[in-house]
Each structure stands twice: as C-alpha cells, then as structure tokens.
Amino acid sequence: MSCSTSGGCSSNGSSGCTKHNTFDWLANLPAYDNGEHPLVEIQVEGQFHKRYAENNKSLELFRGDWVKIRAHRGYDLGQITASGELAKLGHLRKIRELNDWGKGKTNQEDSFDVLLDKANEKEIKAHQNQLDKRLMYQKKVRDISREMQLPIKVSDVIYRGDCQQATVYYTSDKRIDFREWVRQASVSLSTRVEMRQISDRQEAGVKGGLGPCGRELCCSSWMTKFDSVSTSAARYQQLAINNEKLAGQCGRLKCCLNFELQTYIEAKAFMPTRVKDIKSPKGTYEVVSVDYLTKSISYRSPSGELVVVSPKEYNDLRQRVQDGKDVESVFSKAKQLLPKENKQDPQAHSMDMAVEGVDLDSFVQNRKKGQGRSNRKGRPPRRKNKRR
Structure with missing residues (x-):
C-alpha cells in the first residue's frame, strides 16, 4: 500500500488497514549527517518490527516502493515506509529496544539488513497473489491442526517474497511437538514451513479492528513493543477494576492504560498520601473524591454542599484539627459547588413537574419518609402458588 503523498498518507498516518504506517514528517526537510549511504525503513508483511538497510547501491527509492532484502536461502519483499532522517531516528529507537530486551549491546552494523535491489513487476505480482491466498492457506493448516487435535490457534500464514518459505503464526498455551505437523503442512503448502509463536496482543495486531475509542x-x-500491563495502572488512574471494560480485543488489559500512567504518578506526588474526613463543630466533612490531575479534593459538607479544596488547604485543615482550631474559615474560603439536584435552572426547578398528578417535590419527600411506597389496599390479593 502506498500513500497518496510523498510526505505521508492523507489520513496522517492512519489508513484504516492493519499495517504499521509511518507518517514521514521529515520528508520535506533537507537531510544532514546521513553518512555516505542513507538509511531506508522497510516494512515486511507479517512482521511487527521495521527493518532497516543502507542504500549502498544508491537506488532511487521513494515511499511505497517494493524492494528485495536478503533472507536465509533467498530474499524477502518489503515496502519503503521512510527514508533519511526519520529512518535514522527509527533505527536508533530499534537499537535501544534491542538493548533493553537483550543482555548485551547491539551494534549498528548487526541490525542492518542487506538491500539487494528494487523488485520488478513480476515479483511484486507473485507476492501479491500469495498474500491474496492467505485465507486458503490458513484453512489448510487449520484443517491439519484439527485432524491431529493440536491445541493451537493459527492466526496467519504468510509466504516469503521468493515463495520458498511460509511462516505460520500461532498462539498456544502449551508446549507442542510440531515435527509431524510441519511435515504435513509442508506437503500441503508445497514449501518449507516455519512456525512462529506470537502473544495474544500480537495476534490482535495481526487481525486488526477498532477499539472502544x-x-x-x-x-x-x-x-x-508490547509492555506488560498490570491492574495497578488502573488503580493509579482511579478506574474501576472491571475486567470486561479494561480488557481489549486480545482479552488482556488494554495497552492504553500505560499511556497516561506516568502522568498520574507524577500528579500523585503532589497530593497527600492519605486523605481523611474533617470533623468540625457543625458536623463531619466527608471525602467525596480525590482528583490527581486537577490537584483537588472534594468534600461533602454537613449541609450537603460540595466543597473543593487544594492540597495546601487540606494540609492547613489537618494542622488546624491537630491544634484544635476552627476549620470553618478554611472551608468558607474554598470553592463551593451546589449539589447535583440544585444545579439546574431555578426557573426550571420551580416549574410544575408532575408524575401521574403528584408534584415531584412532594413525591421525593414522601419517598424519603417512606410514604411513597405502593399501597395495595383496594386491590385483589396476590395469588399464592399452592404446592401440589
């Protein structure tokens, strides 16, 4: 898939497909410190990480062009997604990720792929034909798994660019011996078969889809890069621990729970570690909520009003309680909010609102007094089920 503009896709990097698109926001800037051979970023179908290669042959490459890169006993096809400074930044990010995952350091030369040449129309067409038959290949390998009763879930089957090898992506919770399965799959697909296990999050990335947002x-x-997500991320952000709402399409906790986690952690550092109720001669001010982002603490006064105080005012209140001083002066200066039932327009609230001929205000009062319950006088008695 190629974008409509040289600087990036027309939808600013989100084309609606399941490919990892890159918006080249440095395309129109002059390149600098690129070295003798500029880098290119390559996306290979079915692979989650971008590949990077040096344009040693000084090929005229643009975004969306198909190129051949060296693979084991053959070559693979990929599309150019970025070049120049953006590819250089992406390559540095990849090296940092590899160093974080591995124990040793990764050299820049070891992370480069060998760029062979631009792909011709015949090679591109053959590769596209194999991609169009992915559903048929998936059905074949799933039938083999069903016949052998293997507890695996086949996610995708992708042929290499030279059609000499097929990679089967699968998920499984158990350790399985695939030797006989690979033999039958190689005969069915008429090529070498490589098994590659992926996680549930990676499977959701392969399938694609829309999130709740x-x-x-x-x-x-x-x-x-898929980092682990724990329930503590939801607790920091004051979210209800509801597995159905917090889980994504993969069945795991949503990755976006980590996106704002650091912001909440930094905001929580400016808030009191433990917020307590405040007692006064007029009654007890009860804690309603603590908002880390706005740095505010909401209290409900004995009269039912909502009072919002800052962390500084809260520390002042706690000090006054310890010293035995009056706290009403601090609450009187704080921001007061009306209760939810009094936030509407006074004129609209004074309008005659009746439910079945009963005034709404009196109906609420009767409900509080227990007089609003249904009275069954004058109605026929309930029929009791007789035991046979």
Whole structure:
C-alpha cells in the first residue's frame, strides 16, 4: 500500500488497514549527517518490527516502493515506509529496544539488513497473489491442526517474497511437538514451513479492528513493543477494576492504560498520601473524591454542599484539627459547588413537574419518609402458588 503523498498518507498516518504506517514528517526537510549511504525503513508483511538497510547501491527509492532484502536461502519483499532522517531516528529507537530486551549491546552494523535491489513487476505480482491466498492457506493448516487435535490457534500464514518459505503464526498455551505437523503442512503448502509463536496482543495486531475509542487498534497501526500491563495502572488512574471494560480485543488489559500512567504518578506526588474526613463543630466533612490531575479534593459538607479544596488547604485543615482550631474559615474560603439536584435552572426547578398528578417535590419527600411506597389496599390479593 502506498500513500497518496510523498510526505505521508492523507489520513496522517492512519489508513484504516492493519499495517504499521509511518507518517514521514521529515520528508520535506533537507537531510544532514546521513553518512555516505542513507538509511531506508522497510516494512515486511507479517512482521511487527521495521527493518532497516543502507542504500549502498544508491537506488532511487521513494515511499511505497517494493524492494528485495536478503533472507536465509533467498530474499524477502518489503515496502519503503521512510527514508533519511526519520529512518535514522527509527533505527536508533530499534537499537535501544534491542538493548533493553537483550543482555548485551547491539551494534549498528548487526541490525542492518542487506538491500539487494528494487523488485520488478513480476515479483511484486507473485507476492501479491500469495498474500491474496492467505485465507486458503490458513484453512489448510487449520484443517491439519484439527485432524491431529493440536491445541493451537493459527492466526496467519504468510509466504516469503521468493515463495520458498511460509511462516505460520500461532498462539498456544502449551508446549507442542510440531515435527509431524510441519511435515504435513509442508506437503500441503508445497514449501518449507516455519512456525512462529506470537502473544495474544500480537495476534490482535495481526487481525486488526477498532477499539472502544472508535479508532484503529494501536497494536495494528503503530505499536511494535508490547509492555506488560498490570491492574495497578488502573488503580493509579482511579478506574474501576472491571475486567470486561479494561480488557481489549486480545482479552488482556488494554495497552492504553500505560499511556497516561506516568502522568498520574507524577500528579500523585503532589497530593497527600492519605486523605481523611474533617470533623468540625457543625458536623463531619466527608471525602467525596480525590482528583490527581486537577490537584483537588472534594468534600461533602454537613449541609450537603460540595466543597473543593487544594492540597495546601487540606494540609492547613489537618494542622488546624491537630491544634484544635476552627476549620470553618478554611472551608468558607474554598470553592463551593451546589449539589447535583440544585444545579439546574431555578426557573426550571420551580416549574410544575408532575408524575401521574403528584408534584415531584412532594413525591421525593414522601419517598424519603417512606410514604411513597405502593399501597395495595383496594386491590385483589396476590395469588399464592399452592404446592401440589
């Protein structure tokens, strides 16, 4: 897939497909310190990480062009997604990720792929034909798994660019011996077969889809590194621990819970570690909520009003309680909010609002007194079920 502009796709990096697109925001800037051979960023179908290669042959490459890169016993096809400074920045990010995952350091030369040449129309067409038959190949390998009763879930089957090898992506919770399975799959697909296990989050990225936010899944559009997500991230952000709402399409906790976690952690450092109720001669001010982002603490006064105080005012209140001083002066200066039932327009509240001929205000008062319960006088008695 090629974008409509040289600087990036027309939808600013989100094309609605399940490919990891890159918006080249440095395309129109002059390159500097690129070295003798500029870098290019390559996206290979079915792979979650971008590949980087040096344009040693000084080929005229543009975004969306198909190129051949060296693979084991052959070559693979990929598309140019970025070049110049943006590719250089992406390569440095990849090296940092590899160093974080591995124990040793990764050299820049070891992370480069060998760029062979531009792909011709015949090679591109053959590769596209193999990609169009992915559903048929998936059905074949799934039938083999069903016949052998292997507890695996086949996610995708992708042929290499030279059609000499097929990679089967699968998920499984158990350790399985695939030797016989690979033999039958090689005969069915008429090529060498490589098994590659992926996680549940990576499978969701392969399948693609829309999240509850209405946008394309992050794992299928731009994410390449999947960090672990714990329930403590939801607690820091004051979210209810509801597995159904916090889980994504992969069945795991949503990756976006980590996006704002650092912001909440930094904001929580400016808030009191433990917020308590404040007692006064007029009654007890009860804690309603603590908002880390706005740095505010909401209290409900004995009269039912909502009072919002800052962390500095809260520390002043706690000190006054310890010293035995009056706290009403601090609450009187704080921001007061009306209760929810009094936030509406006074004129609208004074209008005659009746429910079945009963005034709404009197109906609420009767409900509080217990007089609003249904009275069954004058009605026929309930029929009791007789035991046979």
